[in-house]
Amino acid sequence: MPPTDTTPENPAPKDSEGGATPADAAAGKDVATEKGVSTQKGGTPEDEPAAELPHGEAPGIRFEKVVKRFGSNVVLRELDFTVAPGERVTLIGPSGSGKTTILRLLMTLETLDEGLIWIGDETLWHMDRGGKRVPANQKHLHEMRKQVGMVFQQFNLFPNMNVLRNLTEGPVRVLGVPKDEAVERAKGLLDLVGLADKENAHPTQLSGGQQQRVAIARSLAMQPRVLLLDEVTSALDPELVVGVQDLLRDIARQSDLTMLCVTHEMTFAKDISNRVLMFDQGQIVEEGPPDQIFGEPSEQRTRDFLQAVLAS
Amino acid sequence: MNWDWQYSGDILPDLLDGLRYTVIATLVGYVIALILGLVWTLLRRTPSRAFNQVIRWITEFIRSTPLIPQLYFVFFVLPAWGITIGSLTAGIITLGIHYSTYTAEVYRAGIADVPKGQWEACTALNLPRSRVWLDVILPQAIRRVIPTLGNYLIAMFKDSPMLLAINVAELLFTAYQVGSKSLQFLEPITIVGLLFVVVSVISSILVRRLERRYATN
Numbered sequence: 001m002p003p004t005d006t007t008p009e010n011p012a013p014k015d016s017e018g019g020a021t022p023a024d025a026a027a028g029k030d031v032a033t034e035k036g037v038s039t040q041k042g043g044t045p046e047d048e049p050a051a052e053l054p055h056g057e058a059p060g061i062r063f064e065k066v067v068k069r070f071g072s073n074v075v076l077r078e079l080d081f082t083v084a085p086g087e088r089v090t091l092i093g094p095s096g097s098g099k100t101t102i103l104r105l106l107m108t109l110e111t112l113d114e115g116l117i118w119i120g121d122e123t124l125w126h127m128d129r130g131g132k133r134v135p136a137n138q139k140h141l142h143e144m145r146k147q148v149g150m151v152f153q154q155f156n157l158f159p160n161m162n163v164l165r166n167l168t169e170g171p172v173r174v175l176g177v178p179k180d181e182a183v184e185r186a187k188g189l190l191d192l193v194g195l196a197d198k199e200n201a202h203p204t205q206l207s208g209g210q211q212q213r214v215a216i217a218r219s220l221a222m223q224p225r226v227l228l229l230d231e232v233t234s235a236l237d238p239e240l241v242v243g244v245q246d247l248l249r250d251i252a253r254q255s256d257l258t259m260l261c262v263t264h265e266m267t268f269a270k271d272i273s274n275r276v277l278m279f280d281q282g283q284i285v286e287e288g289p290p291d292q293i294f295g296e297p298s299e300q301r302t303r304d305f306l307q308a309v310l311a312s
Numbered sequence: 313m314n315w316d317w318q319y320s321g322d323i324l325p326d327l328l329d330g331l332r333y334t335v336i337a338t339l340v341g342y343v344i345a346l347i348l349g350l351v352w353t354l355l356r357r358t359p360s361r362a363f364n365q366v367i368r369w370i371t372e373f374i375r376s377t378p379l380i381p382q383l384y385f386v387f388f389v390l391p392a393w394g395i396t397i398g399s400l401t402a403g404i405i406t407l408g409i410h411y412s413t414y415t416a417e418v419y420r421a422g423i424a425d426v427p428k429g430q431w432e433a434c435t436a437l438n439l440p441r442s443r444v445w446l447d448v449i450l451p452q453a454i455r456r457v458i459p460t461l462g463n464y465l466i467a468m469f470k471d472s473p474m475l476l477a478i479n480v481a482e483l484l485f486t487a488y489q490v491g492s493k494s495l496q497f498l499e500p501i502t503i504v505g506l507l508f509v510v511v512s513v514i515s516s517i518l519v520r521r522l523e524r525r526y527a528t529n
Contacts, residue, residue, distance in 0.1 A: 109432050145438045156433035160451040169447060170437040222437060 058225045058258045059120030059147060060085040061106070066115035068101055068282075075101045076282040078115070085120075088252055088259040090269040090290070093279030094305060099262045103228040106260070107150045108141050119147055119226065146174075149224030153231040155211040157203040163190070163214050164199040167221045175222065182221075189217040193247055209240030213247055220251070227251075229261040233268070241265070248272060264309055266294055278302045320499045323490045327500060330486030331507050337404050337482060338469045344408025345468070346461065349415030353423065354445075356416075375413035380477050382406050387478040403475035403482075411468050418460045422453035455526045462519030466512050483507060 061083040068076040075098045083089050091099035104110045105117060112125040126133045127140040136144070157166050167186035171177040190196050193213040203211055212232060219227065229248065233241045245268045252259060252272050263269050269276060269290060276293040278286040278301070286299040297303050355367045387402040426449050434444040473484035487500035
């Protein structure tokens with residue numbers, strides 16, 4: 001059964017304000033005072049940056065008895081969980097608990113061993129052939145991947161291309177966007193991430209924080225409906241973390257992407273997410289709103305983990 | 313043994329003519345080696361394991377047999393099967409194919425050196441296979457192996473005298489010819505050595521420059 005409905009009856013108009021996303025409710029007071037990266041340059045209308053961000057039709061995600069092994073090591077054991085359309089979920093837990101594997105399965109960087117992964121009302125790793133569910137072929141994976149974008153810990157920008165080309169490569173080659181239009185949109189996105197003056201720079205000439213912001217813009221250029229953030233600030237120098245986090249908060253506020261976020265930054269997790277899932281050994285130990293998980297966790301395992309993180 | 317300057321001056325034009333063939337054979341052979349080597353590497357990465365293994369053993373065979381028997385085979389045996397080619401053409405093709413099996417290994421190492429994250433970014437951006445190779449992987453892989461590929465140019469240049477086995481009028485062949493006419497070998501062979509040094513040094517300077525240009529950014 002389709003786990004979530006994708007509510008296509010309410011496609012938000014493209015120029016609408018970021019508006020009442022669930023993130024606002026959750027992040028509320030924290031984000032209101034944050035004004036990190038400039039998203040509004042002089043002359044552009046108030047709601048202009050929002051036009052760059054995907055709106056409407058964000059699908060939900062559901063894992064159904066998902067099993068993932070690496071050799072004899074079982075990373076995910078019959079994992080079940082659901083993410084509502086447009087929901088922002090943060091995955092926390094010790095390393096090796098399987099949280100990054102969840103993102104990598106959704107991005108098809110790892111293959112699924114058992115179970116089902118739903119994106120909207122379609123399965124990612126399986127397709128329908130003559131009423132039977134069969135393993136997905138490349139074409140199905142290609143179509144499904146169009147909905148998903150990912151930002152990596154190590155940025156993974158293409159060093160042989162300049163910043164602008166990094167942002168237009170996908171739209172031109174995959175989505176078939178005309179070159180001029182792709183360049184225009186790329187410039188808009190660079191403006192959004194505060195790097196409008198770096199379009200001709202090469203990734204190696206940028207700081208880690210700038211590279212990561214380009215990488216975020218690159219993933220948004222593909223107009224994903226689901227955005228996966230895999231420890232996006234872990235490789236950054238401490239003073240560069242804030243800029244990237246502020247940018248992501250702005251994006252969360254102004255878009256209605258479904259977001260899955262793996263992070264060790266608890267304040268950031270609190271700001272950005274509606275719900276926090278605590279993982280250990282491939283299973284969810286505890287879940288709930290950020291205030292509850294970080295404020296008064298009910299499980300001893302969660303308390304130990306949070307203590308260890310705070311101590312570091 | 314005395315060095316005869318007069319004689320040296322007389323034979324120099326002939327030797328430079330021979331050098332011309334040496335350089336042509338090396339450069340054209342090198343282009344073949346660069347292109348065919350890449351073809352081998354990509355053919356070894358098809359989804360079919362059996363096919364990949366066949367390609368692997370073909371290249372392994374070519375790489376582990378000496379150049380001179382290969383030259384003989386192409387020049388003397390192929391005509392018996394109805395394929396007749398000139399000695400220079402045969403030499404160039406053989407040199408190119410022989411070295412393509414080396415450049416194939418170089419490309420393979422270069423591709424293996426591209427970080428895994430680059431492939432993952434390609435998947436995340438949903439890039440089609442052809443674009444992954446042409447726009448992302450090969451540009452990075454080839455940049456990494458430019459110094460090694462450059463060394464093979466110089467190695468090929470120094471192997472080109474073997475073409476005399478099939479009577480290509482290259483530098484060493486010409487030197488033997490002029491030497492056997494006058495029975496004075498010291499001058500032609502010494503000049504051959506010097507010419508090789510001059511061309512090799514110039515090429516390695518050019519390769520170094522190319523390397524420096526692509527090493528940055």
